Amino acid sequence: MAITTEPVTINLGPQHPSTHGVFRLRVTFDGEEVVDVEPVFGYLHRGTEKLAESRSYVQIVTLTDRLDYTASMSNNLAYVRAVEKLAGIEVPERAMYLRVITAELQRIASHLMATGFLLNDLGAFATPLMYCFRERERILDMFEMLCGARITLSYMRPGGVFQDAPAEFWPALDTFLVETPGYLDDLENLITGNEIVLARTRGVGILGDELAIATSVTGPMLRASGVQWDLRKADPYEVYDRLEFDIPIGVAGDTFDRYLVRILEMRESLKIIEQCVDQIPRGPIKPDLPFNLRPPEGDAYAAVEGPKGELGFYLVSDRGIAPYRCKIRAPSFINLTPLKEMVVGWKVGDLIVIFGSVDVVLGEVDR
Amino acid sequence: MDLPEWLAFGMAGFTLAFIVINAMIMSTALYTWFERRALGRFQVRLGPNRWGPFGLLQPLADIIKLITKEDTIPDEADRPAFTVAPVVLLLPMLLVVAVVPFGEDSFLGRLNVGILFIVGVTSISTIAIFVGGWASGNKYAMLGAMRGVAMLISYEVPMALAIAGVLLLVGPALPADAEGFAGISSLALSKIVESQVLPFLLVSPLAFLVFVAAASAEMSRTPFDQIEAESELGSGYHTEYSGIKFAVFQLAEFMAPIVTSIIIVTLFLGGTRGFSPVPEQIWFILKVFVVIFLLLWVRATWPRLRIDQIMAFAWKGLFGLAILNLFVVATEIEFLRTSDGTLSTGSLWLMAAINWPVTLVSVVVLARLLGHGRMDRPEPSPSPLANMYAEAE
Amino acid sequence: MTRALDAGEVARRINEVRAGAVVVSNDTDVWVKLDALVEVANFLKDTPDLDFAFLTAVTAVDYIEYFELVYQLLSMRRNHSIVVKMRVFGREAPVVPSLVDLWPGADLQEREIWDLMGIKFDKHPNLKRILLWEGFPGHPLRKDYLG
Numbered sequence: 004m005a006i007t008t009e010p011v012t013i014n015l016g017p018q019h020p021s022t023h024g025v026f027r028l029r030v031t032f033d034g035e036e037v038v039d040v041e042p043v044f045g046y047l048h049r050g051t052e053k054l055a056e057s058r059s060y061v062q063i064v065t066l067t068d069r070l071d072y073t074a075s076m077s078n079n080l081a082y083v084r085a086v087e088k089l090a091g092i093e094v095p096e097r098a099m100y101l102r103v104i105t106a107e108l109q110r111i112a113s114h115l116m117a118t119g120f121l122l123n124d125l126g127a128f129a130t131p132l133m134y135c136f137r138e139r140e141r142i143l144d145m146f147e148m149l150c151g152a153r154i155t156l157s158y159m160r161p162g163g164v165f166q167d168a169p170a171e172f173w174p175a176l177d178t179f180l181v182e183t184p185g186y187l188d189d190l191e192n193l194i195t196g197n198e199i200v201l202a203r204t205r206g207v208g209i210l211g212d213e214l215a216i217a218t219s220v221t222g223p224m225l226r227a228s229g230v231q232w233d234l235r236k237a238d239p240y241e242v243y244d245r246l247e248f249d250i251p252i253g254v255a256g257d258t259f260d261r262y263l264v265r266i267l268e269m270r271e272s273l274k275i276i277e278q279c280v281d282q283i284p285r286g287p288i289k290p291d292l293p294f295n296l297r298p299p300e301g302d303a304y305a306a307v308e309g310p311k312g313e314l315g316f317y318l319v320s321d322r323g324i325a326p327y328r329c330k331i332r333a334p335s336f337i338n339l340t341p342l343k344e345m346v347v348g349w350k351v352g353d354l355i356v357i358f359g360s361v362d363v364v365l366g367e368v369d370r
Numbered sequence: 371m372d373l374p375e376w377l378a379f380g381m382a383g384f385t386l387a388f389i390v391i392n393a394m395i396m397s398t399a400l401y402t403w404f405e406r407r408a409l410g411r412f413q414v415r416l417g418p419n420r421w422g423p424f425g426l427l428q429p430l431a432d433i434i435k436l437i438t439k440e441d442t443i444p445d446e447a448d449r450p451a452f453t454v455a456p457v458v459l460l461l462p463m464l465l466v467v468a469v470v471p472f473g474e475d476s477f478l479g480r481l482n483v484g485i486l487f488i489v490g491v492t493s494i495s496t497i498a499i500f501v502g503g504w505a506s507g508n509k510y511a512m513l514g515a516m517r518g519v520a521m522l523i524s525y526e527v528p529m530a531l532a533i534a535g536v537l538l539l540v541g542p543a544l545p546a547d548a549e550g551f552a553g554i555s556s557l558a559l560s561k562i563v564e565s566q567v568l569p570f571l572l573v574s575p576l577a578f579l580v581f582v583a584a585a586s587a588e589m590s591r592t593p594f595d596q597i598e599a600e601s602e603l604g605s606g607y608h609t610e611y612s613g614i615k616f617a618v619f620q621l622a623e624f625m626a627p628i629v630t631s632i633i634i635v636t637l638f639l640g641g642t643r644g645f646s647p648v649p650e651q652i653w654f655i656l657k658v659f660v661v662i663f664l665l666l667w668v669r670a671t672w673p674r675l676r677i678d679q680i681m682a683f684a685w686k687g688l689f690g691l692a693i694l695n696l697f698v699v700a701t702e703i704e705f706l707r708t709s710d711g712t713l714s715t716g717s718l719w720l721m722a723a724i725n726w727p728v729t730l731v732s733v734v735v736l737a738r739l740l741g742h743g744r745m746d747r748p749e750p751s752p753s754p755l756a757n758m759y760a761e762a763e
Numbered sequence: 764m765t766r767a768l769d770a771g772e773v774a775r776r777i778n779e780v781r782a783g784a785v786v787v788s789n790d791t792d793v794w795v796k797l798d799a800l801v802e803v804a805n806f807l808k809d810t811p812d813l814d815f816a817f818l819t820a821v822t823a824v825d826y827i828e829y830f831e832l833v834y835q836l837l838s839m840r841r842n843h844s845i846v847v848k849m850r851v852f853g854r855e856a857p858v859v860p861s862l863v864d865l866w867p868g869a870d871l872q873e874r875e876i877w878d879l880m881g882i883k884f885d886k887h888p889n890l891k892r893i894l895l896w897e898g899f900p901g902h903p904l905r906k907d908y909l910g
Contacts, residue, residue, distance in 0.1 A: 013509050019604060035513075035677055044871075045894040052879070053903050126602075126674025128592055133413035198741055199593055199673045212753040216839060219818050219868025229753040232839050237758035238765035250758075254750045263747075304835060304846070306819070317833065319824055328904075330822040332835075337820075340871050351513070352676045355602050369894060755816070756839035 010038050017046045021124050021355045024365030028358070035350045040343050044336075047369040055329035060086050060161055060296040063329065068155035071335065071367040073116050076109035076146075077309035079159035084240060085305035085316035086161040090298035095290065098163035099241045100283040104176070105149065105158060106307070107272040107279075111183070112142040113310035114223075114265040117362040121262055122194060124359035125203055126352075131193055138186050141179055148172045161296060163289030173280070180277055187269060195263070204259035208345045208357035211256055218340040222312025224361060227264045228256035234308035246278045261360040295324040302328075311335050311362060331370055335363035390468055398625045399429035405624070405666055412670035433617065441613030446507030455502030456611070456618035462494045463625040470632050471560045471642060472651055484559035485537065488633060489530055492588065495622075496522040499597060502619070503607035514606030517677050518597040522588060524684040529584035531692035535577040535699050536637050540565045542712065563641035568718040571638040576695040576729040578638045580688050585634065586665060587680070589626035593672045594680055631661035687736055698728055766843040767791050773813070773845055780806050792846040800849055801860050807836060807845070808865055814838040815845065818866035821873060823880045825906045830857055830882055851882060854907075861887040879904040 016027035025046035031039040051070065055063045067078040080102055087094060094102075119135030143153040148169055150158040158165050194200055210220070215228040225232055233250045235243040251267035253260025298320040306315030312334025319328040338361055345361075346354045373381075403418065403426060410417025418425035443452055466488050469481045481487050496519055503515020540556040555561070571578045587594040598606035608619045635641055635657040644653030675683065702724060706717040713721075767790075774788035777795070784799035795803045807815045819835035834847040851857045861884035862869045873884045874893040881902030884890055892899065901908050 011509060013513075021602065032513075035517075045896070048894040050903060122673060126592055126595065127672065128409070128669055130413050130670050133415055137414050193671070197673070198737075199675055202679055202741075203673065203676060212755050214867075216755055216817050217867050218870075219820075219866065229750060230756045230839065231752040232756045232758050237839075237842055252750045252752055254748055302824075302833075304820075313819065315820060315835075317820065317822055317835075328822075328824045330820070330824075330833075332820040332822075336871060336875075337868060340868055350676055350678065352602050352674070754840075758839070758842055760840065760842040 008034065015354075016043075021359065022365075023120060023359070023363060024368075026363070026365050026368065028354075030354065032351065037346050037349055037351070037354050040346050040354070042339055042342060045369055047365045049370065051370045052329055052331060055326060057325055059294075059324045060090075060298075060326065061294070063326070064159065064161075065155070065157050068157055069366055070331065070333065070370060071113075071309070071311060071314075071364045072154055073364050074109050074113040074310045075154065075156040076105045076158060077113075077307060077314060079156065080106050080241075081305065081307040081309065081314040082316050083159045083161045084307060085303055085318045086296065086298070088305045089301065089303035089318050089320055090161065090296055092162045092292065093290065094241075095163055095287045096242075096284050097167070097286040098288045100279050101164050101168060101288065102159060103241050103243065103246075104276050104279045104283075105146070105164075107275045108142050108145065110272050110310045111269045112139045114269050115139045117265055117310075118190070118194075118262060121258075121356070121359045121362070122200075124355045125200065131190065134186075134190055134193070138183065141175075145172060145175050145179065148175065160289060162292050163287075165289075167288045176276070176280065180273060180280070183273055184270065187266065191266060195266070201259065203352070203356060204262060204360075205257055206255065207258045207349060207353050208360065209255060209257045210341055210345055214341055214344060215256065218344075219337050220312070220341060221334050222309070222338065223264045223268060224261055224312065224338050226250065227253035227260035229253055234306060234313060238306075240305075240307060242279070242282075243275075245282065246275050248272075248275050258356055258360040261362075265362075297322050297324060306332065309334060311364065311367070312338055331367075333367045333370060335361075335365075335367040336370075339363060339368065386468075390464055394464055394467055394625060394628070395621065397628060398621055399433070400426075401628055401662070402429050402432070402624050404662075405627075408663070408666055409670055412667075436617035436620075437614050439613040441615060442610075444507055444610050447610065448505040448507070451501050451505035452610075453615070455498050455505060456615045456622070458501065459495055459498035459622040460618055460625070461498075462491045463622055463629050465491045466629050467632065469559060470636055471563060472654055481558065482555045483557045485533060485557050485562065485637075488559075489526075489533065493522075493526060495588075498622075499607050502611070506607070506610035508610050510603045510605070511607050511609045514597050514603045514609070518590070518607060521590075521594065521596050521677070521680055521684075524681055525584045525587040525594075525688070528580050528684060528688035528692040529588065531689070531696055532577045532581040532584065533637065535574055535692070535695045536562065536570055536581075538696070538699050538703055539570055539573060539713065539718075542710070559636055559641070563636060563643060566640040566643060567715050568722065569638060569640040569643075572722045573718050574695065574699055574721070574725055576691055576725060576732065577699075578634075579729070579733070580692045580695065581637065582634060582665075583688055584684075585630045586668065587684070589623075589630050591627070591665070592669045593675050595674055596677050596680060627662055627665050628658070631658045631665065634661050683740070687740055691732060691736065694728075694732055698725065764842075765837070768813075768843050768845045770845065773807075776810075776813075777803055777806060786850070792848050794848045794850065797849060797851060797859060801862070801865075803847065804834075804862055804865050807847070812841070813845075814840050816840070818862070818868045819844070821862075821869050821876065823876045823882055823904075825880060825904065827906055828852070830880065832859060832876075832882070834862075854905075856883060857881070858883045858885050860885050861890075863887055878902070881905060 010031045010033045012031045014027055015030055016022040017025040027043035029041045029043055030037055051066050055066055064079055064082060067082045068075040070078050115135040115138055119132035122131035123129060146156055147153050148171055150156050150165055210228050212228045212230050215225050215230060229252050231250050231252050236250055248271045251264050253264050300320055300322050302319040304315055304317045306313050314334055315332035317330035318326045321327040346357050407417040418428035421427040421431050443449060469484045469487055499518040500515045503511040537556060540562050542556060590597045608616060611619055639657045642650035642654045644650060702721050707713055770788040770791050770793045774785040774793050777784050781799055781802050784795055784803055786794040786796055807813050815836040815838050817837040817839050819837045822833050824831045830851045832849045836847060837844045851859055859882060861873055873887055874890060876882050877884060877890055878892040878894050879902055
């Protein structure tokens with residue numbers, strides 16, 4: 004006799020340890036297996052795009068900090084680049100190098116957090132997470148030297164950066180560059196070859212390259228699917244065309260590849276920073292600009308390769324001191340499009356891990 | 371003063387129960403402190419360090435906090451079952467300790483079927499977990515409870531088989547005689563300890579490995595913590611519990627590693643055996659401590675397996691290993707035992723010499739069969755769907 | 764370097780396929796007609812030397828007299844991009860065709876536009892409010908929305 008069972012619908016979230024914030028997944032399970040999943044957004048919606056319409060161009064920098072609050076530098080960079088494109092502002096060279104250094108530091112910090120929380124989702128009792136946080140702490144300390152803040156940085160300004168790096172920043176950066184590869188090796192020794200990690204992540208939650216492109220996925224997730232696409236190479240901004248680095252890609256597009264691509268990217272970021280430290284010229288860090296910018300009428304879209312993917316700002320100006328429209332292309336948000344295709348058919352535990360490997364930050368998803 | 375027999379028995383029983391319960395609760399409280407400090411060290415942080423020297427009074431603060439919190443019972447809950455579940459979970463932990471010998475003559479109940487008692491009594495925790503999860507009327511709790519039942523029942527099989535392998539090594543039972551000596555069966559824990567001239571860890575490492583793996587599943591800790599699975603199910607079967615009931619669940623959960631270590635030490639590490647002048651009790655505590663630390667180490671390092679992988683590991687992996695162990699040990703004993711059925715120390719060493727290679731080979735073969743192999747990752751080739759160096763015509 | 768395609772050239776080719784589909788074009792952007800959007804999108808996606816398989820972003824801007832939808836398209840194989848824009852007149856119940864069939868990546872973004880800007884997408888499989896709750900009064904990104 005066959006036992007008839009009914010699917011069960013469970014709300015994962017908005018308060019749940021593994022939703023990385025306030026996010027809700029309405030999941031239908033057949034026993035342990037996921038039959039259907041529907042993401043429910045909006046618990047952290049603060050109306051950033053609307054708020055931006057009543058802030059001056061410089062003030063909006065502080066709003067961008069609060070989008071992906073694990074990667075404020077990248078948000079700043081994407082926004083100020085959009086403003087510069089809109090207003091046609093030239094950026095001094097030293098400022099561009101400082102921006103690249105800080106953006107890459109931020110990428111390392113963000114990837115460390117992603118890796119740590121992925122392992123937490125896998126059930127490792129916080130140990131890898133704390134290792135990652137220890138390294139992230141050093142980056143935050145350096146950010147504190149640069150601008151006094153650790154999370155909500157607002158370091159960049161349209162046209163340049165807020166201030167030049169203080170003297171103590173450079174030795175700290177040097178030690179960081181020397182020591183971090185060793186720490187990454189430690190982390191990989193703990194995670195990469197671990198039988199349980201392999202059993203839980205390899206072949207799980209596969210996202211094929213065609214589906215990834217069709218669903219507008221970007222960032223490490225896209226590259227894990229084998230698509231070698233990185234805006235730093237494809238459409239170099241700032242000084243990336245003067246730097247040498249590789250774009251690591253994955254083999255199968257599974258959870259393990261998404262993890263490994265992030266680890267490899269951190270190593271590439273270290274290379275980038277090293278070259279920047281060698282190349283950075285002396286000079287001004289900010290041009291003289293009026294306090295309230297009034298860019299000419301028109302629109303501009305500028306994007307950077309953020310830690311989560313292509314982070315773009317689409318600004319429309321009507322010659323006012325505030326943008327007429329400020330649209331944020333949020334990678335975390337758009338990367339959730341293929342979530343259903345990735346998780347259906349997998350088990351409860353896999354659902355959590357696959358979601359963790361997408362690496363979303365709810366501040367950016369809901370904006 | 372003459373007490374009626376029932377009263378004397380009652381008082382003695384009460385006193386002993388009082389001692390066991392308090393000793394276990396106090397050591398569990400201390401253990402929570404130790405576990406949190408040790409985890410802190412593993413995780414490059416400090417752990418509780420504020421109240422009392424080295425934060426030693428932290429458990430007390432935790433207890434006060436948990437007891438004074440509001441004790442909520444959900445409307446959907448089945449109240450009697452909801453209330454009784456934590457107590458049922460705590461019960462087997464305390465009962466197990468009662469029969470474990472802490473020294474040659476120091477034990478609370480000398481049970482002739484000690485190990486059978488332990489195997490039987492620890493199964494109660496399965497019921498407690500299911501009752502707790504089901505009575506909560508919560509889907510997370512239900513999922514955790516269902517996983518718990520499936521997993522705990524599965525892992526009892528290899529565990530019992532591993533214990534059977536140990537029992538083969540224990541000498542024959544001492545028969546009862548006419549002078550009122552009840553005899554000692556080879557199931558008695560004191561008898562098991564006595565037979566470990568050579569610790570059974572050395573003689574039968576395969577049984578040890580199977581038992582440790584199965585026991586860590588039984589107490590539901592990483593890599594087998596499916597019942598709670600914090601990142602998946604919130605808190606598993608005790609999601610809805612708060613206040614004192616939650617405290618009792620936590621107490622039982624933290625007592626589990628202590629009890630498991632006690633059983634492991636008794637079965638495999640020679641229990642109270644050691645050498646003078648250090649007293650037996652100290653040896654026992656030291657060994658328990660070492661085992662606890664190893665279990666903690668595993669917990670701090672590994673991620674969690676998925677539920678189907680855990681079940682596969684029990685039935686495809688541990689079950690086979692336990693059967694193999696039983697078979698090998700039984701064959702060896704058949705050839706090596708003396709005429710009165712005992713094994714000499716020399717034969718034990720010989721068995722160790724055979725069993726270690728058997729263990730290593732079987733574990734490696736099993737890992738090849740079930741495992742993923744390290745990082746046989748092919749060189750990635752870029753998808754043809756993107757070319758970021760394309761120079762547009 | 765991602766090359767922004769010459770929009771005038773692209774507009775000419777679109778007009779060859781469907782005469783009168785393009786309203787106007789400048790260096791980088793092509794404005795298309797509302798009723799020709801699906802056809803133009805199909806053409807842009809399926810023509811081998813255009814190959815716009817990747818929809819970077821969709822957004823809408825409220826210019827009060829009309830809404831403007833902005834489609835940022837990218838070809839990863841050829842590394843070039845184009846911006847397609849479309850004007851929708853009428854504030855009461857603007858409806859535009861959904862492009863989810865062509866680019867599934869538009870799914871969440873079109874829901875967001877419906878939620879915040881109040882533009883309906885015809886044939887969208889799951890057009891519900893996304894960031895705000897069902898029953899929220901108004902669409903906050905419109906210029907006439909008074910919170």
